[in-house]
Amino acid sequence: MALSTQAVGKVYDPTTYAVGREKVKEYAAAVGETNPLYLDHEAARAAGFPDVVAPPMFAVVYAGRSVAPALFDPEVGLNFAAMVHGAQEFAWGPLVIAGDEIATTTTVKEISERGEMGFYVFESVSENQRGETVCTGLWTNIVRAIG
Amino acid sequence: MTLEQGQQIELQVTPDPYVTVRYAGASGDFNPIHIDEQFARQVGLPGRILHGLWTMAQVARAHTDAAGGPDKLKRLSVQFRGMGRMGEEITVTGTVRALDGGFATVDSEARQSGRRIIRNGVAELLL
Numbered sequence: 609m610a611l612s613t614q615a616v617g618k619v620y621d622p623t624t625y626a627v628g629r630e631k632v633k634e635y636a637a638a639v640g641e642t643n644p645l646y647l648d649h650e651a652a653r654a655a656g657f658p659d660v661v662a663p664p665m666f667a668v669v670y671a672g673r674s675v676a677p678a679l680f681d682p683e684v685g686l687n688f689a690a691m692v693h694g695a696q697e698f699a700w701g702p703l704v705i706a707g708d709e710i711a712t713t714t715t716v717k718e719i720s721e722r723g724e725m726g727f728y729v730f731e732s733v734s735e736n737q738r739g740e741t742v743c744t745g746l747w748t749n750i751v752r753a754i755g
Numbered sequence: 756m757t758l759e760q761g762q763q764i765e766l767q768v769t770p771d772p773y774v775t776v777r778y779a780g781a782s783g784d785f786n787p788i789h790i791d792e793q794f795a796r797q798v799g800l801p802g803r804i805l806h807g808l809w810t811m812a813q814v815a816r817a818h819t820d821a822a823g824g825p826d827k828l829k830r831l832s833v834q835f836r837g838m839g840r841m842g843e844e845i846t847v848t849g850t851v852r853a854l855d856g857g858f859a860t861v862d863s864e865a866r867q868s869g870r871r872i873i874r875n876g877v878a879e880l881l882l
Contacts, residue, residue, distance in 0.1 A: 631781075634780070634781045635781040635782065637777070637781075638774070638777040638778045638780070638781035638782070638809075639778065639781075639809060639812040639813070639816065640768055640812075640813070640816065641816060643819070643820075643824070643825070645824070645825065646825075661825055662825075663812070663815070663816070663819070663825055664815055664819065664825050664828045664831070665808070665811065665812040665815045668782050668784075668808050668812075669781070669782055669783060672782065672783060672784065673783060692835070693807045693808070693835050694834065694835060695832065695833065695834045695835065696807070696808065696811055696832065696833055696835070697830070697831070697832035697833075698830070698831055698832075699829065699830045700828060700829055700830070703825060703826055746832075
């Protein structure tokens with residue numbers, strides 16, 4: 609059975625995310641970070657930042673919610689029951705700091721099949737309130753036994 | 756902090772039984788395979804499994820700790836394999852493959868009980 613690739617190139621409405629100090633601390637603690645830049649706003653200020661710094665992987669928080677509508681889009685047709693998160697890539701620009709507002713736009717980058725598996729690749733591009741690209745993400749989901 | 760070609764980086768972490776619950780709340784990923792033992796078993800898993808992106812965060816942390824801060828990590832790509840479990844130590848290892856143009860390229864993987872749960876990790880670190 610061939611996969612439908614009609615959704616390739618589809619762009620979803622941007623989502624905006626306001627980065628909060630306590631959310632950054634909560635995330636940093638949940639992944640075991642100990643760097644005070646993430647956990648102590650006084651330490652972050654002493655290091656020259658206006659507030660706590662988000663760990664790079666905090667991109668999951670501000671960009672992940674932008675990718676979700678693509679995952680659930682019937683036009684994409686992703687079969688959740690057979691889906692695994694196959695690969696992930698992030699490229700980072702300037703650091704994200706509590707107080708930033710991040711706008712993320714997601715695009716269906718690729719839908720393809722290899723063997724019995726379907727590959728669904730989504731790209732997220734996240735910009736801060738100054739229009740700087742803080743993170744680009746490639747989210748690869750694999751669906752087994754598409755036939 | 757300086758990095759040299761061939762240099763190894765390493766990080767060990769043992770996820771406790773509630774790490775997926777805290778990570779679900781922190782990340783917003785409430786997929787029940789990570790937080791509901793009964794659901795996980797119903798869909799054929801041995802039990803609740805780690806979020807792949809939590810494990811990727813351990814790989815990222817190994818790099819930012821080695822390089823001297825979050826501003827150094829400019830790119831990280833990984834492939835997820837198998838399932839990460841709670842209560843078993845995870846070891847992240849990386850090797851500086853190349854130094855070029857102000858960047859270090861680091862290859863990495865994460866293993867748990869002899870199984871690779873992250874492979875083909877590639878990072879770019881600002882020198």
